[in-house]
Amino acid sequence: MASAGRVDKEIALICQPDSTSGVIAQVADDDKCVPSCPRGWRHLIGTITGPEGTPYEGGVFDVDIIIPTEYPFEPPKMKFITKIWHPNVSSQTGAICLDILKDQWSPALTIKTAMLSLQALLCSPEPSDPQDAQVARMYLDNKSEFDRTAQQWVQMYATPKSEASKNEAIERVCEMGFDRDSAKRALEEHKWDESAAVNALLGM
Amino acid sequence: MPPTMITTTSPNNNNRNNTKLKIKIKRWHGVARWTWGVGSSGERNNNNNDDDMDHGEMDDDDGICIVCQGPYEGAAPGCKYPGDECPVVWGRCGHAFHLQCVSAWLRSQEQGDASGGGSATPSCPTCRAEWEYGGSNSAASSGSGNNGAVLTNTRGQSAGESGS
Numbered sequence: 105m106a107s108a109g110r111v112d113k114e115i116a117l118i119c120q121p122d123s124t125s126g127v128i129a130q131v132a133d134d135d136k137c138v139p140s141c142p143r144g145w146r147h148l149i150g151t152i153t154g155p156e157g158t159p160y161e162g163g164v165f166d167v168d169i170i171i172p173t174e175y176p177f178e179p180p181k182m183k184f185i186t187k188i189w190h191p192n193v194s195s196q197t198g199a200i201c202l203d204i205l206k207d208q209w210s211p212a213l214t215i216k217t218a219m220l221s222l223q224a225l226l227c228s229p230e231p232s233d234p235q236d237a238q239v240a241r242m243y244l245d246n247k248s249e250f251d252r253t254a255q256q257w258v259q260m261y262a263t264p265k266s267e268a269s270k271n272e273a274i275e276r277v278c279e280m281g282f283d284r285d286s287a288k289r290a291l292e293e294h295k296w297d298e299s300a301a302v303n304a305l306l307g308m
Numbered sequence: 309m310p311p312t313m314i315t316t317t318s319p320n321n322n323n324r325n326n327t328k329l330k331i332k333i334k335r336w337h338g339v340a341r342w343t344w345g346v347g348s349s350g351e352r353n354n355n356n357n358d359d360d361m362d363h364g365e366m367d368d369d370d371g372i373c374i375v376c377q378g379p380y381e382g383a384a385p386g387c388k389y390p391g392d393e394c395p396v397v398w399g400r401c402g403h404a405f406h407l408q409c410v411s412a413w414l415r416s417q418e419q420g421d422a423s424g425g426g427s428a429t430p431s432c433p434t435c436r437a438e439w440e441y442g443g444s445n446s447a448a449s450s451g452s453g454n455n456g457a458v459l460t461n462t463r464g465q466s467a468g469e470s471g472s
């Protein structure tokens with residue numbers, strides 16, 4: 105039996121601006137009617153600030169958070185929406201390998217503590233238990249190349265875009281023969297990843 | 309309704325005439341309070357005098373069942389009424405939860421095992437120690453060999469028993 109009271113309380117808490125923790129969430133548009141999920145499942149979009157002193161510093165990472173009806177007896181389902189180069193996160197799908205989101209979950213944990221654990225995972229990757237073997241190998245074999253790649257990915261995917269650079273991206277996509285409105289929409293949908301937006305526009 | 313206490317302090321001042329105030333109590337409400345005696349809130353209320361009653365457990369995480377995040381003295385999700393219908397139980401590790409809350413967790417761990425995931429032994433939500441009923445609010449006195457949960461209220465009386 106799930107406790108709706110606890111979920112509502114937690115959502116109110118995690119959606120409050122909190123400048124110290126670097127984690128926050130907002131309720132997703134399709135909350136309670138998430139496609140391919142049972143009715144009533146809650147849907148949040150979390151945001152994690154890249155910790156200082158890591159290659160992720162300066163990045164802002166969106167995390168998809170689904171809260172099943174069985175919560176808190178089942179863990180929340182989390183995955184990165186923003187692409188990230190990290191041994192414990194799939195560079196393709198954003199799937200996360202973190203024990204507390206799987207067999208080490210406990211109902212004493214909360215959405216907020218889970219997000220803080222994700223943030224801690226950015227500080228201390230665990231390449232011995234990788235989600236992405238290729239990334240983990242680079243982390244172990246060539247740390248400086250790993251750091252460089254992680255930083256590049258932050259710049260490409262996780263840096264909040266200025267209006268000017270958004271407009272430039274729209275222009276570039278328009279030049280490929282798409283109208284401005286659909287270019288803008290596709291870019292917004294794909295977090296300003298130009299090639300992903302163009303692929304979507306081409307129906308690929 | 310909170311109890312209202314009317315006290316008068318007549319000024320002990322010799323320079324003035326002593327004015328004696330007369331008070332007639334017309335009506336009074338008896339207000340009782342109970343707790344499961346969990347954590348520091350219970351102990352504190354037990355030991356201290358009534359002045360401390362206002363600084364109760366609500367502003368203290370110790371008064372909260374960590375599973376449903378509701379107060380121990382309230383009803384857990386799925387329970388209609390607080391109290392004996394929704395008892396608090398202790399594990400041998402000394403951590404306390406609503407009976408309904410911890411048993412829902414143990415059940416879901418069992419189901420996790422059946423489907424291949426999950427940890428092998430049922431564990432305490434707070435400390436992950438292997439879960440066994442039978443502790444009490446003072447973890448040191450848990451070796452009583454009593455399998456049922458012993459519940460005590462702040463006054464030290466037995467408030468009820470529950471099996472698992």
Ligand SMILES: [Zn+2]
Nearest residue numbers: 373376406409
């Ligand atoms: Zn509870």
Ligand SMILES: [Zn+2]
Nearest residue numbers: 401403432435
């Ligand atoms: Zn425990």
